[in-house]
Amino acid sequence: MTVRVRLWNEFWHERHNPEVRKVYPEGIHEVLAPALRAHGLEVRTATLEDPEHGLDEAALAATDVLLWWGHKQHEAVADRVVERVAARVHAGMGLVVLHSGHFSKIFRRLMGTPCTVNWRVATDTERMWVVKPEHPICEGLGRYLEIPREEMYGEVFEVPEPEELLMISWFTGGEVFRSALTWTRGRGKIFYFRPGHETYPTYRIAAVQAVIARGCRWAAPRGEGGAPPQNQRREPIERLP
Amino acid sequence: MTVRVRLWNEFWHERHNPEVRKVYPEGIHEVLAPALRAHGLEVRTATLEDPEHGLDEAALAATDVLLWWGHKQHEAVADRVVERVAARVHAGMGLVVLHSGHFSKIFRRLMGTPCTVNWRVATDTERMWVVKPEHPICEGLGRYLEIPREEMYGEVFEVPEPEELLMISWFTGGEVFRSALTWTRGRGKIFYFRPGHETYPTYRIAAVQAVIARGCRWAAPRGEGGAPPQNQRREPIERLP
């Protein structure tokens, strides 16, 4: 089955922060897009500055899974676009949220919680332990996925109880974090995956790219989708005397 | 432990619809409030037309559990009040949502889903089967709680997977509905309880009042509460060489 991914990147740090530009001169989206295509996904990109942030009705109608990276410009995302995306998720579109996207408007909108974390920009090593090895997203990872240098996120991660807890991160600085989690919202499936601070080349790591690709495939809807659910009046099925 | 309940009622049908006025001439809140007081709860009421809908900062600071009944006037609730209530729930305040409150702004805000149902105003009997008899909210109910005449709500109830499913309703018209459910959002506990259409005297039934009273007690926070969670920067705990 072809899965049509829309890869959304805020694309701000890469243009305004020299340190980030060195790591991702082409933009995070232009690193991830070819990697995901190599995993057999159909990928289009969109960024904050595109009209409607590249997420108009037509674009979303042609999207199976929306992949989201944002950080400094969360508040610049228009509320009408957030509501449009939420309605599409409710109708069945998948959503994969990366790293600092934990505090994006769309993720908070769908979770209903603060979505806050404890954090530290540091030279921590992150070791992501697999706790559900039979899950398709964890396929082939073995016992853990290690990232040499990453930003630290620590508990409490203020999200609703996940439906599936796939990985827990260990950090050299002494913390832990639930770092690969899934939920359903309406008909749509949501996957949050922690790694990917903009000052480290995390998205150039093959195993990280593979998790994101499997996450997109997992989140893709079955069948046609349709309109978001509505309140509906119904006639009785039983006819009692 | 004293539990301070704020009982919020839209209080619109009782004043504008003669059929409802016959059932609840004093208002739904003035039927439920003394019933809950008889169960040992401290109860204050608030309605849509009060300044800030009776839900200003001071009122919420003095509230352990907010009880919510609304229907026709969901859209008349100010967004700033909805956000204020959501922040209090995140910080630990309990929330008990009744019947058509399933489509209130505050419930949809905290669930992140459409919260829609299938429905029929009918003369259905509703039989609420207990599926988790060991839960404090179900104490003393036996196998089921029956309500002679009620509005029908049918699946799919478009909410996130509940943390606890306490009761499932059977309707004479042929449908079923998950009708007593719990979630956590931040530090706050949420209980949804289905019955209570405004044209039937459901809230005058002792067993229904008792479930709502136990629900309030269950949702009450432990300890002092505090501010809603924030993103916080942290220093390393471990100091590696």
Place this chain on the structure above:
Amino acid sequence: MTVRVRLWNEFWHERHNPEVRKVYPEGIHEVLAPALRAHGLEVRTATLEDPEHGLDEAALAATDVLLWWGHKQHEAVADRVVERVAARVHAGMGLVVLHSGHFSKIFRRLMGTPCTVNWRVATDTERMWVVKPEHPICEGLGRYLEIPREEMYGEVFEVPEPEELLMISWFTGGEVFRSALTWTRGRGKIFYFRPGHETYPTYRIAAVQAVIARGCRWAAPRGEGGAPPQNQRREPIERLP
């Protein structure tokens, strides 16, 4: 992907009870096996009276999903076979349990609970309402699956909290039942599906056959499987000064 199903039937009623023989003269397994093959599954059958009940190590090693129907002869299943099957589920084999299999040794072994129900042999209609329409097992069902005449099972169904609740049954006699449920045990996926009393031709209904076929496909393991998990001693990954 080819899914190798082992379809286990107690095969007692069909030989000893004339009423059942009229409904399933060839045995329940010989009705379900060709139906599942028509859905693209590879199916072998096994019955209680086969050596080792048809479930020796070699048979299980060649099985992706075990499908189980039993009723009167639960206690005749040898404990060593139950443990062998449990070990295979822990290692990744799927298990689909039908109807009265709720009280089989293998299901109780894997659930850890009494697995009891309330029941009535009756002429109830069963209407199975879909509560998770996006799940692959529910594909194409619409709002509900109706079975004209069935045995009634009522709550409380004494199983652990399911990971997924897919359908809830409504019965004309006045009860409800969680009737399509999933769990994971070790690496293995488990699906319980309620319908199929031996005195009614439930397994001749195309929609019922299709649910079972999708259930087998859903429960099939990914990849190679292996040995059941063991306690294992590990060396430190970090080397602290």
Place this chain on the structure above:
Amino acid sequence: MTVRVRLWNEFWHERHNPEVRKVYPEGIHEVLAPALRAHGLEVRTATLEDPEHGLDEAALAATDVLLWWGHKQHEAVADRVVERVAARVHAGMGLVVLHSGHFSKIFRRLMGTPCTVNWRVATDTERMWVVKPEHPICEGLGRYLEIPREEMYGEVFEVPEPEELLMISWFTGGEVFRSALTWTRGRGKIFYFRPGHETYPTYRIAAVQAVIARGCRWAAPRGEGGAPPQNQRREPIERLP
């Protein structure tokens, strides 16, 4: 409410291993019992060598919560006692399982999974991060509970998906572990709490004692309890023409 705790200790290491005798000369149970009494619990002790391991019908009938520590002698526990305890849990008795009790017969019986872990006897520091601070068992812990020296347990912990995940442990050696978890089995509540290797004085730490005391209080049944659930035949509630 008085909670009657039966504290079961294998009591083998303390008598046969000089290293352990130095840490717990009086036996683990004689360290924990007075500590739990100081928290207001009523505590009786029982050990492996008592007749029926101190767990005959009369003893269990007078028990609200059974607390379990075992390690080397898991296989010496009689199967009939395991079944008797399981039936009591199904009927409502609470069960708190400590540390190496993860591989006890009773815990495996109730979980239905292998309950295996990865482990290392080492000088790891264990830092238990609270992920559900609003839960009564976590009251007063702050962000984490640290234990200076402990045995390491690492994921995958082969248990069913917990109903509540309360704490996650970080170990200096580089691993993580879900270390405070809850489940329900029948009417009974189960709490697993990881720390307590016999060669370290973990159970002399006040914060550890307090978690166990709160765990016992949390697991205590409401009301009278009764018999374990049975399959029961029922007459129709509805009488259709």
